[in-house]
């Protein structure tokens with residue numbers, strides 16, 4: 448018999464994600480961007496910093512957020528709780544692993560010529576093992592929760608199941624490649640992971656974990672949160688073709704496959720955004736029945752939305768997130784087509800990557816967190832709806848500052864301005880994270 452007694456939302460995942468983002472991932476990104484943007488010399492820790500920044504952002508910031516929300520959201524849909532002990536184990540393994548990686552990979556560049564280097568490199572490997580185990584437990588418990596229980600309960604997850612299964616494949620692929628690369632790094636006495644395999648695992652994580660989970664959550668929640676039409680197309684068919692496109696892209700040893708994958712994948716992403724109807728959907732309002740009691744601080748629902756402004760302007764963040772995803776998809780599509788037809792149009796791949804991970808995924812989290820998380824802890828209003836607007840402006844400024852300079856570098860003559868924008872991008876990103884953290888903290892205190 449499935450157990451219907453679900454444990455309370457584990458806020459620890461959100462705190463860990465915010466702390467690792469603020470003091471780890473974003474702080475390291477800000478540091479590197481400042482050095483590069485203002486022309487300071489690059490130190491010997493540069494590549495270790497970049498790799499650790501990328502890893503902390505992917506697994507610590509977006510990953511912990513996704514794990515925390517999914518362990519609350521999906522077991523409730525299938526009526527199969529995931530126990531507190533298992534959630535604690537996942538949180539413990541991942542946070543300790545991430546903190547070890549953060550601290551020790553920041554030290555090794557400075558002790559490379561000493562006897563400390565090898566043992567510390569082993570500690571980094573150990574951190575990878577801890578993360579790998581944490582992810583394994585996560586996948587096992589979520590898979591069990593999704594597959595056990597009554598057929599009726601499982602049916603609720605039917606539409607998005609292929610997207611979720613794809614994310615599991617992505618988690619396993621990323622963490623397994625990372626552990627293998629860490630072992631190789633220790634074995635060969637290197638300071639950093641092999642860059643091409645690392646880049647491949649990063650791409651796998653972004654397109655097999657981050658995008659599918661964002662798609663799944665959008666499909667399930669936007670009809671409710673934004674009054675958008677429910678999906679009337681085949682999500683499994685979409686997921687299947689999308690999965691093939693990403694596999695083609697990851698087949699990096701076969702050049703034609705890579706570009707076929709890139710072109711197909713980006714067409715699918717654009718098609719998905721189009722079908723969500725995010726930008727024209729307000730014309731097609733669906734009838735909405737409000738189930739929760741009304742909120743007192745405003746008398747009437749917001750025009751065209753089913754809420755009373757109690758979550759702030761979260762939809763601005765969601766719309767801008769998808770706008771950045773569309774820009775990233777168009778740019779990567781252009782670069783794929785340019786390669787196939789020898790057009791010599793160069794698009795900076797790091798700009799595309801940050802349009803997706805910062806512009807899309809991070810802004811989507813900024814928008815979804817104030818809308819979703821208060822409900823998880825039974826609070827009917829975000830503490831400061833105005834701060835959501837602040838997050839919108841800071842978040843979007845961080846995206847523009849981080850991406851625009853590297854897209855136009857060498858094409859327009861404003862080097863000092865572009866450098867300064869790039870240099871401040873990370874600090875602005877940190878300020879956005881701080882606003883979200885303060886807002887969620889106060890909301891949790893208001894419980």
Ligand code: HEM
Pocket residue numbers: 473476477479480497498499500501502504505508509645646649797801804805808809845846849872873874876877
């Ligand atoms: C404003 C905020 C951010 C700043 C200032 C920043 C800065 C940087 C910099 C300077 C690099 C090195 C680029 C290069 O190789 O030329 C980098 C790489 C990277 N960043 Fe960010 N970043 C930010 C946000 C993010 C976010 C939110 C994520 C993911 C959620 C992310 C994931 C990555 C990844 C995966 C890499 C590649 C790492 C590797 O090569 O192993 N970044 N970032």
